[in-house]
Amino acid sequence: MSLPAFAELLERLVFSPGRNAKLALLGQWFAGQPDPERGLGLAAITESLKLATAKPAMLREITMARVDPELFRLSYDYVGDLAETIALIWPKRAGVNAPPPALSDIIAALETTPKSEVPALIAGWLDTLDSSGRLALIKLLTGGLRVGVSARLARVALAEWSGQAVEAIEEAWHAIPAPYEPLFAWLEGRAPQPDPRAAPIFRPLMLAHPLEEADFAALDPATYCAEWKWDGIRVQVTSGPGGARVWSRGAEDISASFPEIIAGLDFHAVLDGELLVLRDGAVAPFADVQQRLNRKTVTAKMQRDYPVAIRLYDILFDSTEDLRPLPFSERRARLEAWYRRQQPPRMDLSDIIAFKQISDLQALRDGARDAAIEGLMLKRADGPYLPGRVKGQWWKWKRAPLTLDTVLMYAQRGHGKRSSFYSDYTFGVWREDGELVPIGKAYSGYTDEELAWLDRWIRNHTVDRFGPVREVEKALVLEVAFDAAQRSSRHKSGVALRFPRIARIRRDKPAEEADRLENVLALITDSASTPDQD
Amino acid sequence: MPLIAPPHPETWLKVTQAGLFCEPGGFFIDPLRAVDRAVISHGHSDHARPGHAAVLATPETLAIMTARLGEGRAGATQQALRYGEVITINGVKVWLRPAGHVLGSAQIALEWQGSRVVVSGDYKRRADPSCAAFEVERCDVFITEATFALPVFRHPDAMGEIARLLRSAALFPERTHVIGCYALGKCQRLIRMLRAAGYDQPIHLHGAQQGLCAVYEELGVALGPLLPATVARKDALKGAIVLAPPSAIADRWARRLAEPVVANASGWMGVRQRARQGGVELPLVISDHADWDELLATCTETGAQEVWVTHGREDALIHALGLQGIRGRALNLIGRGEEDEEASA
Structure with a gap:
């Protein structure tokens, strides 16, 4: 019975916008399903299990053998999606009373069935399922369940269900292939924690707390080291006899996007650093790094135009030696020694900034306007490398945000708890010709009271509707805070803001006095060498 | 065998601006605007409009109409007809059969000079613990709804x-x-x-x-x-x-x-x-309308040689009936199913 249960899980995940709802649904799946079904389901959801054995054309063909073409055409017109049309229209052969397949049955049968017999095999399964089961099967076979569950969220669900720390699960996860039976055995207390041995696995990163004014007093400058907080993507590099990987901070394997980095990994170590686009030693703004993300193949031109490198922060393993229990200062010495010895290509060291007192750092932080610097990091010199965000160990001290006075243009309803509130705002600034042009969207920064006020204001000042979106009178000024302004060819205004959020509602300010596009353009700190996008 | 062939229903049941009109009987079925005499299949507002002078319906439908439309607006005079009771209006025999759609919902059966038509109103075939179950009435012409008349609609249990x-x-x-x-x-x-x-x-x-x-x-x-x-x-x-x-x-x-x-x-x-x-x-997926298989099965079970299709996706149903040798015809009744198709489905 596993496929109908799996279909119900998929359907609930697809329709549940809330993270907590997804976690509860996944927890129920882990608790209620036997091995290997629960692990196979988990692998399918996180897209670690790729069947991709059926092309849409083949599914269409087996359907057309049973359905009148005119009725199929009218139905497809109405539904608009081929997989769903087939799932809904599939006429069961009368008298079929075979039980629906389990996920494991499907995987096993596909491995042993000759290609020519696969269509008949699939038709037989479709006969045993209801429409949601058929949709689940079709999505499995064509690849791409798209239920909005990342591998990271699935691991959090495993942690909540089992009571184990998510960091420990992340260490074990990459060492065990689907259906993860040793992992479940450990999480249920029936077996010891799986040992990854030489496999290139992700080690959970150590994260920092934001530093607030109130924390200053407790900081003893003598016990902390300072570094720049570079604005790239935090990565972990794992290299050894078992293989080499680049992991994102969320434990996604992003090696395929950075072949030139992987090519240079001929050592045996685990390193922590920031992946940046570096041109002649100068760090390019974050927008350049973004060009390299989420690509399955990377052209030589991409590699030339957006040359990447890793700025190293830390070393976790030197060969098989686990350095994580050592204090930061010792790890740093080991990192420097390792770097001198190894001379790794496309890597450099993040500098340690000398300072005597916190006020020295404050001046440095306030003076830093380089787009590639987000602020400062403060790390306890005597602290070990701990997974997750441990208070008092590492601090991130972001520089003060930039702000703009913008005009609210459009609003859209949120999801989940906010589904009855207009909570997503598109805002704009004035162009020279007097037209208001959108420069960004913000979903956060306001209090519950401000949200309720904004919602009421939007409902009372709507001038047009486009589906879920309301266009409002151009009369409300919102002060928006953001970390940086970047050039963007995707926006009409030509700029994009990084991390925009609502700082204040400026009821006192007339819309005509909001900022102008030239004020925004002046904030752009792109280096002149940025190649044009093509 | 009658000596003279019964008149074809087209000759005595007509589509007018106000809705379906039984000419010899002098009454409308589920009319869209206020009329003198109306027979009402059920209480949903796209079938039961206010302001008719005389209304004939099941006792339950009359009670529902009165509650929704207000005293006096649900027919100046109301006549209750129980399921299965037959009355004759100007020579047209009229009786009601449960439609299984909502409480009081009825199919309206009409017979004139040996020619019989059943107007389904809205109906479903599934069990519904809040109303009487659908009963099949044989007829020459069956007038069916077609809300879910595409083979992609097969309602689950x-x-x-x-x-x-x-x-x-x-x-x-x-x-x-x-x-x-x-x-x-x-x-x-x-x-x-x-x-x-x-x-x-x-x-x-x-x-x-x-x-x-x-x-x-x-x-x-x-x-x-x-x-x-x-x-x-x-x-x-x-x-x-x-x-x-x-x-x-x-x-x-x-x-x-x-x-x-x-x-x-x-x-x-x-x-x-x-x-x-x-x-x-x-x-x-819980519907008060017949799904695709039930629409086709019902049309067949009534024994009708001709099926007239009202609101919904009539092209698919007429095509499928044709494959079974039943003549289908689209009846374009204005305003039907406009109440809120999401809601009343």
Whole structure:
């Protein structure tokens, strides 16, 4: 019975916008399903299990053998999606009373069935399922369940269900292939924690707390080291006899996007650093790094135009030696020694900034306007490398945000708890010709009271509707805070803001006095060498 | 065998601006505007309009119309006709058969000079613990609705959908399950099915659902403990089931609910894209209309050589009937199914 249960899980995940709802649904799946079904389901959801054995054309063909073409055409017109049309229209052969397949049955049968017999095999399964089961099967076979569950969220669900720390699960996860039976055995207390041995696995990163004014007093400058907080993507590099990987901070394997980095990994170590686009030693703004993300193949031109490198922060393993229990200062010495010895290509060291007192750092932080610097990091010199965000160990001290006075243009309803509130705002600034042009969207920064006020204001000042979106009178000024302004060819205004959020509602300010596009353009700190996008 | 062939129904049952008109009988069926004499199939507002001089319908439909439209607006004179009772109006025999759609819903059977027509109104074939089950009446011409007349509509077992709802309520005990459902029919059917599934907690109602639930109870359909959701405090609604009109579930009214799981009970929920548009988290495919297989089976069972298709997707149904040797014809009745197709489905 596993496929109908799996279909119900998929359907609930697809329709549940809330993270907590997804976690509860996944927890129920882990608790209620036997091995290997629960692990196979988990692998399918996180897209670690790729069947991709059926092309849409083949599914269409087996359907057309049973359905009148005119009725199929009218139905497809109405539904608009081929997989769903087939799932809904599939006429069961009368008298079929075979039980629906389990996920494991499907995987096993596909491995042993000759290609020519696969269509008949699939038709037989479709006969045993209801429409949601058929949709689940079709999505499995064509690849791409798209239920909005990342591998990271699935691991959090495993942690909540089992009571184990998510960091420990992340260490074990990459060492065990689907259906993860040793992992479940450990999480249920029936077996010891799986040992990854030489496999290139992700080690959970150590994260920092934001530093607030109130924390200053407790900081003893003598016990902390300072570094720049570079604005790239935090990565972990794992290299050894078992293989080499680049992991994102969320434990996604992003090696395929950075072949030139992987090519240079001929050592045996685990390193922590920031992946940046570096041109002649100068760090390019974050927008350049973004060009390299989420690509399955990377052209030589991409590699030339957006040359990447890793700025190293830390070393976790030197060969098989686990350095994580050592204090930061010792790890740093080991990192420097390792770097001198190894001379790794496309890597450099993040500098340690000398300072005597916190006020020295404050001046440095306030003076830093380089787009590639987000602020400062403060790390306890005597602290070990701990997974997750441990208070008092590492601090991130972001520089003060930039702000703009913008005009609210459009609003859209949120999801989940906010589904009855207009909570997503598109805002704009004035162009020279007097037209208001959108420069960004913000979903956060306001209090519950401000949200309720904004919602009421939007409902009372709507001038047009486009589906879920309301266009409002151009009369409300919102002060928006953001970390940086970047050039963007995707926006009409030509700029994009990084991390925009609502700082204040400026009821006192007339819309005509909001900022102008030239004020925004002046904030752009792109280096002149940025190649044009093509 | 009669010596003279019976007249073809086309000669005595006509489509007019006001709706379907029985010429020899001098009455309209479910007319769209106020007329002198109307026979009404059921109480939904796209069938039961206000202001007719004389209304003939089942006693239940008359009670529902009076409750919805107000005293005096649901026919200046009302005539109740029970299922199976036959009366003759100007030589036209008229009787009603249960349609299984909502309480009081009827198919309207007409016979004139040996020629028999059955007007289905809206109907379903599935069990519904809140109303009488559909009965097949043989006829020469069957006039059918076609709300779900595409082979992509095959409704699942409704009690299975109720079981899904109750599983969800068990999984999220801190959240309110709010179900968008039409106030007449769907609401009371859901309550009766929940009771049949063993759910004996009070069920909370949006203000718009309360009046018709009271009418159902007066007509002998017991619904168990019901409470208004309007005055209940947020805490009291944790873990509760609330029934509300579809228009209320994603709007400001719903803010009184504790982290609601928004559900919608409708035949349209079978198509994902439709379910997504409404921001529904738990789509329940529970319909008060016949699905594709049931439409075809019903047309065949009536023995009609000709089927006239009213509101819905008549092209697919007419095509499929043709494959079975039954002549289909589209009847273009204006204004039908416009009430709110999402809601009354």
